Amino acid sequence: MTTKLTEGITQEDLPTWFKPLVAWRVVVAIIVSLTLAATILKRGIEVEGLLRWTLALGLLGAVVASVLAIRWTSAREHRGRLAGFVLDSLLAVILGFVALNGMGMFTGIDAVGEAFNGSVGWLGIVIIGWLVQGYAARTEAPQVALRQVARWTMITGLVVLLLAVGLIPGIIEFFRRAVQPDVLVFWVIAIPAGMFARMGWTDSAAQLFETTESQTETMDGLLFVAPNALGFLAFFAGPLVVSLFISFTEWDGLTAATFVGFQNYIDLLSDNLFLRSLRNIVVFSALAIPLAVGPALLLASLLNSKLPGMKAFRAVYFLPSIAGVVGVTLIWKQLFNSTVGYLNFMILKATEWINALFGLELEAAQPQWISDSNIALFAVVILFVWQQIGFNTVLFLAGMQGIDRTLYEAAEIDGAGPWRRFTAITVPTLRPTTVFVVATTTILALQLFNEPFILNSPNAPAGPANSTLTPVVYLYQKAFQQFQIGYASAVAWALFILIFGVTLLYFRRGGEDGVLSA
Amino acid sequence: MKNTQVLKRKENMKIRMIALLAILALVAAACGDGGEADSETTTTTAAPAVTETTVAETPVEPDEPMVDASTIRWMTRPDNPEEAAVYSEISDQISAGMDDIELVYEPGSNEGAGYQQTLLTNLSAGTAPDVFWIPGTDIADFASRDVILDLREYATATGHNDADFYPGPMGHLTTDVDTGQPGDALWGLPRDVSTFALYINNDLIAEAGVDDPRELEANGEWTWEKFQEVSDGIAALGGEIKGYGQSAWWGPYGAWMNGAGGGFFTADRSACALDSAESIEGLTFLRELYSGDSVIPYGEDPEPPFRAGTVGMFQNGRWATPGIRTVDFDWDVVGLPTGPSGPGNWLFWGAYVVNANTENPEAAWSLVEALTTAETQAQISALGANIPSRVSQDALDAFLGFTPPANNQAFLDGLSNNPTTEGPLWAGSWPEYVTAMDGAIQEVVTGSRDLSDFEANICSETAGAFS
Numbered sequence: 001m002t003t004k005l006t007e008g009i010t011q012e013d014l015p016t017w018f019k020p021l022v023a024w025r026v027v028v029a030i031i032v033s034l035t036l037a038a039t040i041l042k043r044g045i046e047v048e049g050l051l052r053w054t055l056a057l058g059l060l061g062a063v064v065a066s067v068l069a070i071r072w073t074s075a076r077e078h079r080g081r082l083a084g085f086v087l088d089s090l091l092a093v094i095l096g097f098v099a100l101n102g103m104g105m106f107t108g109i110d111a112v113g114e115a116f117n118g119s120v121g122w123l124g125i126v127i128i129g130w131l132v133q134g135y136a137a138r139t140e141a142p143q144v145a146l147r148q149v150a151r152w153t154m155i156t157g158l159v160v161l162l163l164a165v166g167l168i169p170g171i172i173e174f175f176r177r178a179v180q181p182d183v184l185v186f187w188v189i190a191i192p193a194g195m196f197a198r199m200g201w202t203d204s205a206a207q208l209f210e211t212t213e214s215q216t217e218t219m220d221g222l223l224f225v226a227p228n229a230l231g232f233l234a235f236f237a238g239p240l241v242v243s244l245f246i247s248f249t250e251w252d253g254l255t256a257a258t259f260v261g262f263q264n265y266i267d268l269l270s271d272n273l274f275l276r277s278l279r280n281i282v283v284f285s286a287l288a289i290p291l292a293v294g295p296a297l298l299l300a301s302l303l304n305s306k307l308p309g310m311k312a313f314r315a316v317y318f319l320p321s322i323a324g325v326v327g328v329t330l331i332w333k334q335l336f337n338s339t340v341g342y343l344n345f346m347i348l349k350a351t352e353w354i355n356a357l358f359g360l361e362l363e364a365a366q367p368q369w370i371s372d373s374n375i376a377l378f379a380v381v382i383l384f385v386w387q388q389i390g391f392n393t394v395l396f397l398a399g400m401q402g403i404d405r406t407l408y409e410a411a412e413i414d415g416a417g418p419w420r421r422f423t424a425i426t427v428p429t430l431r432p433t434t435v436f437v438v439a440t441t442t443i444l445a446l447q448l449f450n451e452p453f454i455l456n457s458p459n460a461p462a463g464p465a466n467s468t469l470t471p472v473v474y475l476y477q478k479a480f481q482q483f484q485i486g487y488a489s490a491v492a493w494a495l496f497i498l499i500f501g502v503t504l505l506y507f508r509r510g511g512e513d514g515v516l517s518a
Numbered sequence: 519m520k521n522t523q524v525l526k527r528k529e530n531m532k533i534r535m536i537a538l539l540a541i542l543a544l545v546a547a548a549c550g551d552g553g554e555a556d557s558e559t560t561t562t563t564a565a566p567a568v569t570e571t572t573v574a575e576t577p578v579e580p581d582e583p584m585v586d587a588s589t590i591r592w593m594t595r596p597d598n599p600e601e602a603a604v605y606s607e608i609s610d611q612i613s614a615g616m617d618d619i620e621l622v623y624e625p626g627s628n629e630g631a632g633y634q635q636t637l638l639t640n641l642s643a644g645t646a647p648d649v650f651w652i653p654g655t656d657i658a659d660f661a662s663r664d665v666i667l668d669l670r671e672y673a674t675a676t677g678h679n680d681a682d683f684y685p686g687p688m689g690h691l692t693t694d695v696d697t698g699q700p701g702d703a704l705w706g707l708p709r710d711v712s713t714f715a716l717y718i719n720n721d722l723i724a725e726a727g728v729d730d731p732r733e734l735e736a737n738g739e740w741t742w743e744k745f746q747e748v749s750d751g752i753a754a755l756g757g758e759i760k761g762y763g764q765s766a767w768w769g770p771y772g773a774w775m776n777g778a779g780g781g782f783f784t785a786d787r788s789a790c791a792l793d794s795a796e797s798i799e800g801l802t803f804l805r806e807l808y809s810g811d812s813v814i815p816y817g818e819d820p821e822p823p824f825r826a827g828t829v830g831m832f833q834n835g836r837w838a839t840p841g842i843r844t845v846d847f848d849w850d851v852v853g854l855p856t857g858p859s860g861p862g863n864w865l866f867w868g869a870y871v872v873n874a875n876t877e878n879p880e881a882a883w884s885l886v887e888a889l890t891t892a893e894t895q896a897q898i899s900a901l902g903a904n905i906p907s908r909v910s911q912d913a914l915d916a917f918l919g920f921t922p923p924a925n926n927q928a929f930l931d932g933l934s935n936n937p938t939t940e941g942p943l944w945a946g947s948w949p950e951y952v953t954a955m956d957g958a959i960q961e962v963v964t965g966s967r968d969l970s971d972f973e974a975n976i977c978s979e980t981a982g983a984f985s
Contacts, residue, residue, distance in 0.1 A: 254638075254641055254642065254660075254665050255664075273953075337822050337823065339758055339760060339814055339815075339818065339823045340758065340822050340823045368815045370817065370818065370819075371766070371816060371818045372815075373966075458765055458767055459765055459767050460952075460956045464964070465957060465966070479638075481634065481949040482949040482953075483659060
C-alpha cells in the first residue's frame with residue numbers, strides 16, 4: 001500500500017537521499033552531544049574558563065537545534081530544512097578549518113608568498129597571452145587564429161606557473177597530511193556535512209520540504225550574509241564580549257583570571273595617569289579635528305575645479321593617507337628633531353631671510369618638538385592632521401561632485417560671488433559628508449596610538465612628562481608592559497564608551513537636522 | 519535562448535575551473551614548503567654549533583623521511599632584518615642536525631605588532647613557541663607565573679656549566695622565585711649581552727682640539743670632569759655642534775647613577791634606592807650637564823644628529839653599531855667616564871627560555887644550548903649589534919675582530935668593570951617602577967622639579983611597584 005505523505009508526494013516519490021539525510025541528522029545530534037559532554041567533562045577538549053562555558057553554551061544550543069532538526073526533517077517541515085542547512089554548513093566550515101589548521105595550512109601562508117614570489121615570472125606569459133587576446137578582439141576583422149594562440153599561451157603560462165609553484169608535490173603533500181588520523185577524523189565529518197548542506201540547497205529539497213517562494217528568498221538572503229556575519233561574530237563581536245568580561249577581572253594574560261566586578265572601573269576614576277591620558281586626548285581632539293576637517297574642505301573646493309593637472313594634485317594630497325603610518329611617523333620624527341630636523345632648519349632659514357629683508361635681528365625659535373612637554377602634543381597634532389587631511393579632502397571632493405551644478409548657475413545669475421556660493425551652497429549641501437568626516441576623524445583621533453608611540457621611541461611612549469600619553473598608549477602599557485590585561489580591558493571599554501557617546505551625538509545631531517536621512 | 523544558456527553554463531564552468539586552479543595553487547604553495555624544508559634538512563651540512571650539542575650522539579640518516587619529526591617552534595626578537603635572516607639560517611643549520619626534530623623560526627614582530635605584544639598574546643592563547651627570547655627584566659614575571667620551565671634537570675643531564683656565561687645574568691636566571699635570591703633554578707640561558715659606550719666623532723674632537731677620550735681613558739684620566747670638558751670643548755665649535763647626547767630611557771640616566779655608586783634598588787633589590795646619596799650625586803651631575811646648552815636637549819633622539827656629524831659623543835649600547843657603521847666621518851667608541859665611585863655601567867641581556875607547556879622539554883633545552891654556543895653567538899655578533907654572552911676567550915677574541923669600531927675593547931671593559939646587571943624586580947613590578955621613575959627623572963633633568971623634592975618623595979612615589 002502506498003502511503004500518501006502530503007499532497008502530490010508519496011513514499012515512493014521521496015528522493016533516495018531523504019533517508020540518509022534523516023540518518024545524518026541523528027549522526028549530527030550525536031556528534032554535537034558528545035562534543036558538549038567532552039567540553040563539560042574536559043575530556044579531549046582542554047578549554048578553560050570563560051571560553052569553556054561559552055563553548056558549552058554554544059554546543060548546548062547546537063544540541064537542541066540538532067534534535068529538533070531530526071523531528072522537523074522527518075516531518076519534512078521547512079524549518080527542518082533550514083535548521084539542517086545551518087547546522088551542516090557550520091559543521092562543514094568549522095571542522096574544515098580545524099582540519100586545515102591541523103594540517104598546518106595556515107602556518108604555510110608565508111610559504112604561499114615565497115612560492116609565488118619565486119615563480120611570479122611565469123605569470124608574464126599569461127599576461128602576454130591576455131594582451132594578445134585583447135589586441136585580437138580590438139581588430140576589426142576577427143582573428144580566430146590569433147585568439148587561439150593567445151588562449152593557448154595563457155593556458156600554457158598558467159600551467160607552467162602552477163607547476164612552478166609546486167602544484168603536484170603540493171597536492172601530494174596536502175593529501176598526505178589530510179590522511180593523518182587526527183586530521184582525517186575532522187574531514188570524515190566535514191565532507192558529508194558539506195555534501196548534505198549542498199543537498200539541502202537544491203530545488204528538489206525545496207520541493208520536498210514544501211518551501212515557499214518567500215522562505216527561499218529568506219534562505220538566499222541568509223546565505224549571502226552568512227560569510228560576513230560569521231566573520232563579524234568570530235572576529236569582532238566575540239572578542240568584544242570576551243574583552244568586556246575580562247574588564248571585570250584581574251588577569252595578567254598568563255594565569256587564571258580573578259573576577260573583581262567593577263573594581264577596575266572604580267580604580268580608573270582615581271587613576272591619575274588614565275585621567276591624564278583622557279585630558280591629553282580631549283586637548284588633542286580639540287586641536288586636531290578642526291585642523292583636519294576645515295582645511296580639507298577648503299582644499300577640496302580648490303581641487304574641485306577643472307584646471308589642468310588637477311588629478312595629479314588630488315593624488316598627491318591623498319598620498320599621506322595611504323602611506324604606512326610607521327614609515328611616515330619615522331620620517332616625521334627626523335623632521336621634528338630639534339637639532340638636525342628640517343622643521344627647525346626651515347624656521348632658521350626663514351628667520352634669516354626675514355632679518356636680511358627687513359634689517360631685523362630676530363632670533364630663530366628652535367622648538368624641541370618631541371622633547372618639550374609643552375609642545376609635544378602639538379607635534380603629534382601636526383603629524384595627525386598631515387596624514388588625515390588628504391583622506392578628508394577626497395571625501396569632501398566626492399560630496400562636492402554630487403552637488404547639482406544648476407544651483408551654482410542659478411546663484412551666479414543672481415550675482416553670488418565664489419565665497420557666497422561656497423558658504424550658501426557648498427557648505428550646507430555638504431552637511432551629511434561633513435558629519436561623516438567629523439565623526440570618522442573624531443574616532444581616529446580618540447584612538448590615537450601609533451604616532452606618539454613611535455615618535456617617542458626609544459624613550460617612554462607616554463612622552464615627556466606624560467604629555468603625549470593617550471588612552472590607547474596607556475592601555476598598551478598596562479596590557480603588554482605591565483601584564484594587567486583586565487585593567488587594560490577596562491581602559492578599552494571606557495574609551496569605547498567615550499567614542500560611542502561622541503559618535504552617537506554626532507549622528508543624532510545629524511539625524512535631527514535631517515542631514516543623514518538621505 | 520538555449521544556446522545562450524549553454525554559453526553561460528560554459529562560462530560559469532570556466533570561472534569555476536580557474537577558481538579551483540587558483541585554490542589548488544595556494545594549497546600547493548602552502549604545502550610545498552614542507553616538502554622543500556624536508557629536502558633541505560636532509561642535504562644541508564650540519565653547522566659546527568650543532569655538532570657540539572645535539573648531533574653527535576645520533577647522526578641523521580640523509581635519506582630518512584621526516585614524517586615523524588616533532589616540530590619545535592622558537593622565537594626571538596632580531597635587532598634588524600639582517601639579524602632576522604641570520605637567525606633563520608641558524609635555525610635551518612641547527613634543524614639539520616637535530617634528530618627527528620624540525621625547527622621553525624618565528625621573528626616575532628612585524629609592523630602590526632611588537633615582539634612583546636605577539637609573545638604575550640601567544641602565551642595567553644596557549645600558542646606560544648616552545649623556546650622564546652625575553653628581556654632580562656621580564657624573567658621574574660614569567661618565572662613567578664610558571665610560564666617558563668625550570669631547566670636545571672635537563673641542564674644537569676647535558677653537563678651544562680653556569681660559569682660559562684656572565685655571572686650577572688646567570689644570577690637572575692638561577693633565582694629562586696620564593697626567595698628572590700640566586701638558587702638552584704635555571705630559567706634559561708642568555709642569548710647575548712650588551713653594555714654602554716660613548717660613540718665618538720674623532721673629526722669633531724680633532725677640530726675642537728680637545729683631548730682624545732681614548733687617550734684619557736688609556737691614561738686613567740677619563741673622569742666625569744674630563745668628560746664635561748671634552749663635551750664643552752666640542753660644543754664651543756658653535757653653530758649646531760653639540761658635545762654630547764643620550765636618550766631619555768632608564769638605561770642612560772641609570773648609568774650615571776651607577777657611576778656614582780648608586781642605583782635604582784637596594785643591594786637585595788627589595789626596595790627603592792633612588793633617594794640614596796650616591797644616586798642623587800649621579801642625578802645631580804646629569805642635571806648640571808643638561809642645564810647648559812652644550813648637549814642635545816634631553817628627550818631628543820641623539821642618534822640622528824650624531825650620524826649627521828653634529829654631536830661629539832653619544833651614549834648607546836652595542837646595538838647602535840650597525841647604524842653608526844654607515845656614517846662617513848672618522849668614529850670610534852670609548853668607555854663611559856669613571857665616576858666618583860669608579861667605573862659604572864650596565865650589563866644588558868636577554869635570555870632564551872622554554873615554554874612551560876612544551877611537549878619536548880629535552881629537545882627545547884637542546885635548542886637553547888645550540889642557540890647559545892660560541893659559534894652561534896659569533897655568527898650573530900659578526901653583524902655588529904650583539905656581544906656574546908659566553909665568557910670564553912674564543913668568544914671574546916672573535917668579538918674584538920668585529921670592527922669597526924676599532925676600540926671594541928671598550929665594550930668588553932664595560933662588561934668587566936663592575937657593571938650593574940639589568941634585571942627584573944623579583945619583589946614587585948619592574949614596568950610599574952620604570953613608569954614612575956622615568957617621568958620623575960625627566961622632570962629633574964629638564965629642571966621642572968627640584969632635586970630636593972625628588973629626593974624626599976621618589977621612593978614613596980614608586981612604592982606601589984613593590985609587592
